[in-house]
Structure formats: C-alpha cells, structure tokens
Amino acid sequence: LAKTTQPISMDSYEGQEVNITCSHNNIATNDYITWYQQFPSQGPRFIIQGYKTKVTNEVASLFIPADRKSSTLSLPRVSLSDTAVYYCLVAFTGGGNKLTFGTGTQLKVEL
Amino acid sequence: DTGVSQNPRHKITKRGQNVTFRCDPISEHNRLYWYRQTLGQGPEFLTYFQNEAQLEKSRLLSDRFSAERPKGSFSTLEIQRTEQGDSAMYLCASSLNSGQVTDTQYFGPGTRLTVL
Numbered sequence: 411l412a413k414t415t416q417p418i419s420m421d422s423y424e425g426q427e428v429n430i431t432c433s434h435n436n437i438a439t440n441d442y443i444t445w446y447q448q449f450p451s452q453g454p455r456f457i458i459q460g461y462k463t464k465v466t467n468e469v470a471s472l473f474i475p476a477d478r479k480s481s482t483l484s485l486p487r488v489s490l491s492d493t494a495v496y497y498c499l500v501a502f503t504g505g506g507n508k509l510t511f512g513t514g515t516q517l518k519v520e521l
Numbered sequence: 522d523t524g525v526s527q528n529p530r531h532k533i534t535k536r537g538q539n540v541t542f543r544c545d546p547i548s549e550h551n552r553l554y555w556y557r558q559t560l561g562q563g564p565e566f567l568t569y570f571q572n573e574a575q576l577e578k579s580r581l582l583s584d585r586f587s588a589e590r591p592k593g594s595f596s597t598l599e600i601q602r603t604e605q606g607d608s609a610m611y612l613c614a615s616s617l618n619s620g621q622v623t624d625t626q627y628f629g630p631g632t633r634l635t636v637l
Binding site: 453455509 | 579614625627
C-alpha cells in the first residue's frame with residue numbers, strides 16, 4: 411500500500427537545527443523526493459529536491475538513504491518565520507505514477 | 522507577478538450547483554497539476570496535464586469532476602452537482618517537464634470552495 415508517514419508536529423526554538431523525516435515505501439526508482447513548505451491559506455512552496463544521498467541548498471539539506479525508503483529534511487538554525495507545515499512529495503510505482511504528499515509535519519518555532 | 526494564478530480565490534455555492542475554476546500557469550511551464558486539500562490534510566493529487574494532454578487522473582476524480590487544458594496554457598477544473606464533501610482548497614501547480622514525474626512544482630494560491 412502506497413503510504414507516506416511524517417510526524418504530526420515538532421516544536422523547536424530559534425537557532426536550533428530541525429530534522430523532519432518522511433517514510434515512504436515503493437516509491438518510483440527514478441523520481442525525485444521533494445519537500446514543500448506551506449503557510450496557512452497559501453499554496454505549498456518548494457524547498458528542496460533530491461534523488462539520493464545528500465543535497466544542500468541555501469535553506470535546507472535533504473538526506474536520502476540508499477534504499478530510498480525515507481528522507482530527512484534538515485533546517486539549520488530555524489527562526490520564527492519557519493513555523494509552517496512541511497510536506498514530502500513522492501511518486502509511487504504501480505497503477506500509474508501517483509504523486510503523493512506526505513501527511514505533513516507542523517513545525518512550531520518559539521523564541 | 523509571473524507566478525501561478527488561480528481564479529476565483531474563493532467560491533461559495535449551493536449544493537447541486539456547478540462550479541468552474543481557472544488556473545494560469547507560469548508561461549513557459551508545460552505541465553499543470555490539480556490538487557485538492559482539506560483542512561489539516563496534505564494536498565491530494567487529482568490530475569495533471571502535459572501541454573494539452575491529460576496524462577493521469579486520480580481515482581479521487583469522480584465523474585462529476587472534469588479538467589481541461591485546451592491550448593496547453595491555462596486550465597479549468599469543473600465540478601458538477603457539487604456536494605458538501607467537495608468543500609476544500611483546490612490547488613493548481615505548474616512545472617517544466619524534466620523527465621521526472623516529481624518535477625519542481627510551483628503552486629498557485631488556491632481556490633477555496635465552500636458548498637452550502
């Protein structure tokens with residue numbers, strides 16, 4: 411059964427590193443794993459995308475193990491403005507390439 | 522602003538009425554996606570187009586839902602005989618075809634539908 415799982419919520423303080431993991435089985439072998447950020451009443455916003463190992467950009471890092479059954483979004487030194495819901499997006503195999511967002515993780519950053 | 526735009530932003534309708542939403546993608550993007558999002562849930566994939574061809578439809582897309590992208594530019598999503606369960610945010614996204622299903626998608630602000 412195609413399914414993604416994320417922690418429902420996480421709390422952090424400004425300046426800390428936050429790691430959010432998404433578990434996903436049977437994803438397509440040749441598709442990216444992508445992470446999005448969403449604020450209330452807005453569409454999701456692209457954060458980072460990767461295929462395997464580690465990817466880093468100016469806002470985050472993405473760690474993907476060799477078996478690609480999970481991925482971890484790492485946000486270094488979070489600030490209050492990082493309070494949002496974070497989703498992974500994958501494509502599952504079988505029955506067409508069904509794009510599936512994760513269950514979402516509500517990150518709350520406090521002073 | 523050259524991002525993805527959606528109209529209307531809000532729609533209130535009575536049960537049984539038909540509604541149509543429009544999405545204008547980023548101009549050079551050849552892929553266009555529709556998602557539905559209910560409160561507290563992640564977006565659920567409905568369908569996507571590559572140019573004017575509708576390449577995939579989710580089982581969530583019942584017979585009452587239809588999407589078109591007639592000239593490979595803007596797209597419309599129509600819901601016929603709306604039901605209260607159709608109340609949701611309808612999100613549109615666009616991307617450049619990179620050869621991956623999971624292209625980098627750019628989302629619009631969404632159309633919030635309320636069915637009374």
